[in-house]
Amino acid sequence: MGVFFCDLFCRKCDMEVISDRGESIMKKNILFISNYPSPYRVEFFNQLGAVDEINLTVIFLENPSQQTHRSKDWFNTDYSFFQAVFLTKKISLGGKRVIHPELLSWVKKPFDEIIFGGYSYPSFMWAMEFLKRNKRPFSMEADGGLISEDSTIKYKIKSHFLSMPSKWYSSGRVTSEYLTHYGADASKIVTYPFSSLCQKDLMKKEDLAKKKEESRALLGFSSDQRIALNIGQFIHRKGVDVLLKAIAKVDPEILFLIVGGKPTEEYQEIIEKEKISNVKFLDFMPKDKLSYYYDAADFFVCPTREDIWGLVINEAMAHGLPTISTDRCGAGVELIEDGQSGFVVKTGDVDALAQAIQKISKMDLKAMGEKALERVQGYTIEEMVKVHIRSFMS
Structure with missing residues (x-):
């Protein structure tokens, strides 16, 4: 230079x-x-x-x-x-x-x-x-x-x-x-x-457990809480409605953090109809603050109806998060090794998404997270x- x-x-x-x-x-x-x-x-x-x-x-x-x-x-x-x-x-x-x-x-x-x-x-x-x-x-x-x-x-x-x-x-x-x-x-x-x-943004495998512990303490989550994370705009294409319907079918002990703003009227109606109580909506936040939520989560869910790439997948995997994506997300199809670092499900399929969430929540998330981190090393x-x-x- x-x-x-x-x-x-x-x-x-x-x-x-x-x-x-x-x-x-x-x-x-x-x-x-x-x-x-x-x-x-x-x-x-x-x-x-x-x-x-x-x-x-x-x-x-x-x-x-x-x-x-x-x-x-x-x-x-x-x-x-x-x-x-x-x-x-x-x-x-x-x-x-x-x-x-x-x-x-x-x-x-x-x-x-x-x-x-x-x-x-x-x-x-x-x-x-x-x-x-x-x-x-x-x-x-x-x-x-x-x-x-x-x-x-x-x-x-x-x-x-x-x-x-x-x-x-x-x-x-x-x-x-x-x-x-x-x-x-x-x-x-x-x-x-x-x-x-950038290279500096990629987590180191040996730091994952410590970062999770520190972030959960900072955000007020217990160490044994199962946490799923979703981040995105509250628009139809992002599929948050599909995610909420899937949440109604899985273990209610899993806490879902959905970052994107205040829930829309449609989301509220689904929550009330399905009697969902394990969802917390969060406003968009700066990258440095968002990093704590990535670190605190156990796995990431991207229910998008279509994203030609989906950089949020890169970001989640760079934080060592096993990731569930739909088959209409370029990054999901490209980066996720199905069954090893996450799952890829058919877009819009509530049952398939619920099954993937239920399955991943019972797997070795530490090992899957390390696989996810390895996969994005060159990205x-x-x-x-x-x-x-x-x-x-x-």
Whole structure:
């Protein structure tokens, strides 16, 4: 990283710099195009931009203030190690659909690689069509993807755009199957270990028991209480209603902590109808406070109806939690070793979810948690950066 601090103040200088060893380094000029600055992506961009060989520009379609459904505290606005560009001009296409005319001037520039973080935004489609028409290669990064039963027209639209790139970055097997289903060339897919975590965020196996004891004491839970954890938005897609119906069918001695806010009217109705008394709802909280709940829990439940990835799975397993997920969660299918580090059940199946909860609660959770932790060891932002660097330099 020796040349980085010079580069931080000289980003628009010559692309050739001198390393600490006196060697000439030709920097790769990389452009990422993203929707908005999620905190884990900003961390990835900062680490990537800090590498000597990389000169990184990231274009965002939206700034944090436009993400009104998210807390300001959720965002990381430190863009120290890359050039962050926020597009401000918009042309309305009706409804929420807009085109960002400034994007075209950026993709016309001579970057060594242009990477789109998806395809579904009109501005992305427009810029991709321009590059394809002008025979300019570009890449696409897919953090996840699940094959759907599409109508003919929807399949053709997806196939048109997903087959366009000359290279694809995929978060794993499930995403690669999605990409090839819509026309991607399997030989040109680069797989990276998608994560929101840095190496320092991964628990050490020898610390799991101590962390659990300390966190339970801090939060006021007894050492012998069985605790299940769920974290997510209270929207239909996340399947909290399915979880509540499953809770009604399992051992009432298991305490379920559901982090996401105040229960909705629908959730309250299920709780009253099923006479559920072993659920505690908690508001969203900062990452450092949430860590105590991960540490205090015995296992994690993700009842989602659909998540193309689901970073909460990475986070739970990184805290040594055996995890139950549905089969419509990319991370669940990719990371969980069924019966060893957790279970994968059919989405929306209340009985299957209840059976998995009942079964896992009686298993050796310590051994399963260690398996979960082992499984996510390579899933860090540092490893993501290494994969991208190798691809850029090849």
